Amino acid sequence: MALTDADLSRLAAAVDEERLWQMHMEMAKFGATPLGGVCRECLTPEDIQARLLLKRWAEELGCDVSIDAIGNMFVRRNGSDTAAPPIATGSHLDSQPTGGKFDGAYGVLAGIEMLYALRDANIQTERSIEVINFTNEEGGRFQPGVMGSQVFVRPNELERMLGVVGTDGVTMAEALAGFMAEVGPVNTKPLKAPFAGFVEAHIEQAPRLEETGNIIGVVTGIQGARKYQVTVRGEEAHSGTMPMRRRKDSVLAASKMVVALHELMADPDDLTRFNVGRFQAYPGAPSVVPGQVRFSIDFRCPNDDKREVLGNRIAEVCSTVAGPCDVEVLEIQRAETTPFDQGVMQVIARAADRINCPRMDLLSGAAHDARNMARICPTGMVFIPCEGGISHNEVESATPSDLAAGARVIAQTVAEMAG
Numbered sequence: 370m371a372l373t374d375a376d377l378s379r380l381a382a383a384v385d386e387e388r389l390w391q392m393h394m395e396m397a398k399f400g401a402t403p404l405g406g407v408c409r410e411c412l413t414p415e416d417i418q419a420r421l422l423l424k425r426w427a428e429e430l431g432c433d434v435s436i437d438a439i440g441n442m443f444v445r446r447n448g449s450d451t452a453a454p455p456i457a458t459g460s461h462l463d464s465q466p467t468g469g470k471f472d473g474a475y476g477v478l479a480g481i482e483m484l485y486a487l488r489d490a491n492i493q494t495e496r497s498i499e500v501i502n503f504t505n506e507e508g509g510r511f512q513p514g515v516m517g518s519q520v521f522v523r524p525n526e527l528e529r530m531l532g533v534v535g536t537d538g539v540t541m542a543e544a545l546a547g548f549m550a551e552v553g554p555v556n557t558k559p560l561k562a563p564f565a566g567f568v569e570a571h572i573e574q575a576p577r578l579e580e581t582g583n584i585i586g587v588v589t590g591i592q593g594a595r596k597y598q599v600t601v602r603g604e605e606a607h608s609g610t611m612p613m614r615r616r617k618d619s620v621l622a623a624s625k626m627v628v629a630l631h632e633l634m635a636d637p638d639d640l641t642r643f644n645v646g647r648f649q650a651y652p653g654a655p656s657v658v659p660g661q662v663r664f665s666i667d668f669r670c671p672n673d674d675k676r677e678v679l680g681n682r683i684a685e686v687c688s689t690v691a692g693p694c695d696v697e698v699l700e701i702q703r704a705e706t707t708p709f710d711q712g713v714m715q716v717i718a719r720a721a722d723r724i725n726c727p728r729m730d731l732l733s734g735a736a737h738d739a740r741n742m743a744r745i746c747p748t749g750m751v752f753i754p755c756e757g758g759i760s761h762n763e764v765e766s767a768t769p770s771d772l773a774a775g776a777r778v779i780a781q782t783v784a785e786m787a788g
């Protein structure tokens with residue numbers, strides 16, 4: 370029998386703001402940084418500690434924990450029909466190197482708070498419910514990001530991703546083995562196991578909710594993105610002796626490329642997003658003319674045609690200013706603009722209205738695991754504000770009441786979809 374409005378209101382009321390806040394403070398101890406953020410990169414000791422805490426909370430709730438071949442964690446609360454594909458929520462516990470307490474962690478902890486609230490409200494659903502912690506959403510230590518959810522929906526990418534070498538020279542497979550050795554016996558979740566729906570809670574990571582006085586973002590989709598790795602090869606030489614006219618200086622060439630690419634991507638409407646976040650010179654010695662530079666490109670834009678045309682010009686623009694150096698442009702990930710499910714969006718909107726929370730529809734500029742889950746089941750996202758829209762920054766901040774409001778919307782949405 371479907372849950373009534375009264376059931377859903379009772380469930381929303383069972384979400385405990387203080388318990389949810391304390392879970393965030395507990396989780397934020399792992400990888401805590403001086404400015405109040407976290408450095409909890411994928412499968413580092415700090416991330417493993419966070420994962421083990423999640424597993425402890427799951428077991429205290431009487432839930433079963435399973436793990437798939439890329440380390441995604443699934444916390445399961447059985448419904449009356451255990452054979453039916455479950456409804457899931459979740460996000461990621463890994464962070465950027467100078468990340469905040471809420472990016473990713475919120476989506477996992479709102480899911481755990483939902484499980485506490487379902488218990489306290491004594492609500493049984495037809496479909497089972499799962500809370501997911503996806504591996505390597507951020508893509509700092511291991512590129513690319515949203516790796517765990519990408520492998521989950523595309524199992525044929527598992528081997529390639531396990532072979533990725535991290536910034537510290539450790540492979541994804543080695544880091545994963547380290548976690549599996551610590552987590553102890555758990556059930557195995559098959560990749561691409563069926564789900565009947567997925568809803569992710571996340572801070573907005575932009576200022577629109579705050580600027581408009583809304584608390585809930587009903588996310589309409591995620592803008593498309595193209596990620597590249599550029600390698601510029603010159604020639605190492607003595608910086609004090611080699612004549613300038615004979616140098617093959619890879620930093621000089623790569624710097625010209627970065628400037629030329631920013632000019633290519635200039636957008637008077639300020640909708641295109643372009644970033645070179647990693648720029649590494651080799652050997653990186655002050656008295657050696659750098660023989661090689663490797664830099665990253667993160668290019669996003671909601672318009673598929675514009676992203677196609679501009680993305681396809683990146684290699685040509687780099688070659689034009691390469692001078693005596695060679696340049697290789699490798700596209701390492703691409704995703705089209707992903708629309709979310711209209712039906713899920715309506716359930717989210719009803720849930721926000723049921724608790725009288727002001728809401729607005731908006732497109733996500735940031736990528737999320739929901740983009741990949743949208744490939745296999747009806748998917749949506751719930752945003753809450755973060756202070757000043759600041760994220761990927763240690764000072765990232767959200768309020769206990771906004772966190773609880775988003776968790777109340779998630780709990781109602783997942784419960785209604787689980788029936």
Ligand code: HGY
Nearest residue numbers: 506507514735736737
């Ligand atoms: O890059 C992103 O959009 C995500 O926050 N990792």
Ligand code: MN
Nearest residue numbers: 472473506571
């Ligand atoms: Mn995130």
Ligand code: MN
Nearest residue numbers: 465472507761
């Ligand atoms: Mn992030």
